[in-house]
Amino acid sequence: MVLNPVLGKLVSKRVVLASASPRRQEILTNVGLRFEVVPSWFKETLEKSSFTAPYEYAVETAKQKALEVANRMHVKHLRTPDVVIGADTIVSVDEQILEKPVDKQDAYRMLSRLNGKEHSVFTGVAIIHCHSKDNQLEMDITDFYEETKVKFSELSEELLWEYIHSGEPMDKAGGYGIQALGGMLVEYVHGDFLNVVGFPLNHFCKKLAELYYPPSKHNVQRKKYDSIPSVDTFENQSDGESESSNFTKQKGASKLDSSGTYSSEAVYASENSSGVRTGFTVPLENQNGVSQSAAKLPSKILELMDGFRASKALFVASKLKIFDHLKDKGPMKAVDIANDVGTSVCGTERLLDACASLGLLEKTPQGYSNTDSANTYLASDGKYSLHGYIIHSNDHLWPLFTNLESAVKEGSRQNHRAFGKKADDLFKDYYHSQEVKQRFMSAMHSIAHLTARDVATAFDLSQFKSACDLGGCTGALAHELVQVYPNLKVTVFDLPEVIANTSYFQPSGQHTAPVTFVSGDFFKDSLPEADLYILSRVLHDWPDEKIHVLLSKVSAVCRPGVNMEKKTVSQII
């Protein structure tokens, strides 16, 4: 749900975020923006000395990132986006620009420079509006920057190194993340917090307001918006026609939907003593003059209410392998897809439209085609495909969750209701039926493979020489661990039926020797020796008594003081 009319202007547009930063993605997703992520290939190597101020460097880099994506999508993929957003965050201290550290020493150098001092964080943003005319790409570029001042406390060497070893600094400008552990280093922040995190949302909205609702000719002095217009500001006004003379006082608007769910509301913007603009709702009268209490649209609740429909649309489209068909043959018309997959035309068309509105597909006059995300994550053959996990969610988790109410009332697992079998028997089924086993292993592999890099780098495991991934299935996490920690050897321990089927999932072109597979039952057999034990997506499957057995066994093989203090990273996913 997009509450703000300026962001609402982007709803019907094909918006692309030219950034790999998960923080930017989260900030924009949190306000309801729908967009595709196409990380830029632009190398951040502009000559810093050629810029007179640090923010100019950030703005130019943001612009180049967005331009690269706009051009690449137009030329290579023959798909011109409507809007491309690029951003670049830098830290500036003593006239120096700090970007992301290249290694731990570099992170130390950066953090030492920031220690006990105030510095500036600049994020440059470029918004590019694209049009394709006679196959030529035409672009309107808007850019801006935001500055936030941040002061670090005096920090000890020990604390700096502890922070560096957490791994957090490595993908962050200046070597810290204010939104997580790095927040503990900060004494104060003056300005927009989200700007430090990576995206100046407030300034971005104001910029969009300027672009989509420029000040009218009656009010030429007011060049820029200094507040974000509220929902009702532009009602009945077309683009570029709005009166923007007074955003501190706005008319109320009745926003009853067809079912009468929402009452009238007015959102006023006001300025508080510190110059910060705030929005609040006030009661209004309805058409009958009856006072109603104001109600903000409960977007989170509405999202939760409808979430299951969206999930099921994704599951069904995946099960019908629609994303595979479109990857190979798109764009395709609904009737052709229905013929290929053997479904009704009207039902298929509705499903395809649902997927398009969920941002999974694109719909053009030529037909439906996959978005980049669908090609990467939803087609079943991709390196990072989530197809296996989606099918597992549909066939296994969905029936279990429909019995959640009974689970809560009875305090017990619901496998008997969902599948007519007890959990233990069902677990045996996983491995007795080749088809169920394959589905389960694909599911575990797809989610483990996708998250493995984040898990492997969430902890500094460089001190460990050997690890044992208990229930490590196809070895997806193990292979990532040995990539990140070249001195580590990992034993994957799982049931014989699993180990016998792992060859299909092994990475090609990677040195696989540091990963070995051992079969056994971790409840019954002795566990391989290791410095570190990993239990990932395991403990939640078992009742407390069984978990106790398993953890006691791990604890028995962990002998503190042999090489180093032995540790268990449990339930890390």
Ligand SMILES: Cc1cn([C@@H]2O[C@H](COP(=O)(O)OP(=O)(O)OP(=O)(O)O)[C@@H](O)[C@H]2O)c(=O)[nH]c1=O
């Ligand atoms: C100071 C600070 C920075 N960051 C992150 O630092 C990266 C900057 O690098 P970038 O070059 O602007 O972006 P990127 O991550 O390389 O992505 P891309 O846009 O593809 O270049 C961005 O991620 C930001 O969130 C935080 O998460 N928290 C903080 O407190």
